[in-house]
Amino acid sequence: MNFNEFNLIPELLKAISESGYTTPTPIQTQAIPLVLTGEDLMAGAQTGTGKTAGFTLPLLQNLVKRPRLNASNAPRALILTPTRELAMQVEESVRTYGKHLTLKSTVIFGGVNINTQINRLRSRVDIVVATPGRLLDLVSQKALDLSQIEILVLDEADRMLDMGFIHDIKKVLALLPKKRQNLLFSATFSNDIKILADGLLNNPKMIEVARRNSASEIISQTIHPVDSKRKRELLSHLIRTQDWKQVLVFSRTKHGANRLAEQLTNDGIPSAAIHGNKSQNARIKALSDFKEGQIKALVATDIAARGLDIDQLPHVVNFDLPNVPEDYVHRIGRTGRAGSSGMAVSLVCIDEHSLLKDIEKLLKKDISKIIISGFEPDPKIKAEPIINGRMNQRGSKPHFKPRRS
Secondary structure, rough: OOOOHHHHHHHHHHHHHHHHOOOOOOOHHHHHHHOOOOOOOOEEOOOOHHHHHHHHHHHHHHHHHOOOEEEEEEOEEEOEEEOHHHHHHHHHHHHHHHHOOOOOOOEEEOOOHHHHHHHHHHOOOOEEOOOOHHHHHHOOOOOOOOOOEEEEEEOHHHHHHHHHOHHHHHHHHHHOOOOEEEEEEEEOOHHHHHHHHHHHOOEEEEEEEEOOOOOOOOOEEEEEEOOOHHHHHHHHHHHOOOOOOEEEEOOOOOHHHHHHHHHHHOOOOEEEEEEOOOOOOHHHHHHHHHHOOOOEEEEOOOHHHHOOOOOOOOEEEEEEOOOOOOHHHHHHOOOOHHHHOEEEEEEEHHHHHHHHHHHHHOOOOOEEOOOOOOOOOOOOOOOOOOOOOOOOOOOOOOOOOOOOO
16 A cells, blocks of 8 residues: 555645655554544554654645634644653654645744744644643643644543643643544553543544554564673673664663763763753754764653654663563664664663563563673672662552643
8 A cells, every 4th residue: 555545635745755655554554544534533553653644644634625714823733742852753744744735833842932932823823733731831821722723633642641641631622622623642542541532532433553562573672681780881882892873772760861871972982861851952952963873872761752753763772671561662662663673672680670570471471581791690699679660668659740841
C-alpha cells in the first residue's frame, strides 16, 4: 500500500514525498481513512509507530476541505501532549506535512516567555499544539479562544494521566464546543484511559497495532552485568570500541544525568543532559546538537525523553533500570522506530536484579546477558536497596503532585 491510496490532496502527497516516505506504517494504514471520515477514534499505539502522521495528515485534510465557520482567528484544531518535547515534535510534523497549505500552526508550552505566545495567538492560528498547563494559563488570560475547535487530539493520553493532568484535561474539555471530532492515542488501554474515553469519545472506532506493553521485535535487547561503580567506564568502553555514533542514555535521576554527561565528555565522548531542571532553551539546544551529530550521547530522564522523535536512532542504553517495568518498554521504543532496527543495552548491577526480573516478567521472556571481558561483576558485592523507587516501604504508591508543563 502507498499514500496515494488514501485519496489525500496533492499538497499533502507532495509533502509526504519530499519527506522521503512512500509506504504507510500499520497505524497510518488504519488511522488515516478513519480520521478522514470525521468519526471519533481510540487508537492504541506505542511511540515510534508513525502515529503522529496517522492523525496529522487527515487532520490537515479535514480542515482544508471544511471552510471556517466564521471570520474568527480562533484555532480550529487542538492537539494536547504531555510534554514540551512532544509538543514541539508534533507541531514540527504539522508544519512539515502542511507546508504547501495555507493553514497556520503554533506550539504552546511552559518554561518560556508567555508574552511571545500571546503575540503569536493574536494573528490567525488554525492548529494549536499544547501542553495542558500553559494552555489553561493562556485561556485564563483571555489570550486563547477554544470555542471554535473542530478537532481535538489527545496524544499519549496514558502519560498525561500518569503525570497528573486529568483535572487540567477536564478543564480543557469544558471549554470546547460539544460538536467536534475527538482522537485519542495511547500506548496502553488502562481502566483510567477507558474511563476518560467513555466521557470524551462519541461511538468511536477502535484500532490497536501493537500488543499491550510489547517491546518491538526488531529491537535487539542485551543486558551487560556490571558493578555499579564501573557502569560509566563500561559505557565509555562500549561507545568507543563499538563506534557508536548516536546513543540515548537513560538515567534514573536529574543529578545522575548531569554527572554522567560531564563524565562522558571528560572521557572524550561529547555529551549533554536533558531533564526537567534544564531551561527550555538548553533542552532544545541539546536535542538539536544530538540530531545534528554535534554530541554522541544524550543523557535523559524518563519524563524529558518522552516524545523525543529521532529518526533511525541506533542505540538506547539503560544506564539505570527504571523502577516501573512499563517504562523500560517506553525507553527502548526510542529506537527501532517506524520499521528501523535498533539496539537496546542495559547496564545492570546487583542492586537492580529485582527490577530486571519485573521487566522480564512483563516481556514474558529472558533478556540475553553478556558479561564484557574486563568488567566482570565482583561476586563479593551485596545488593543494596535503590532509594529512588516509586514504592514506599509498605509497598504502596506514594503520592505525586501533578506536574505543570
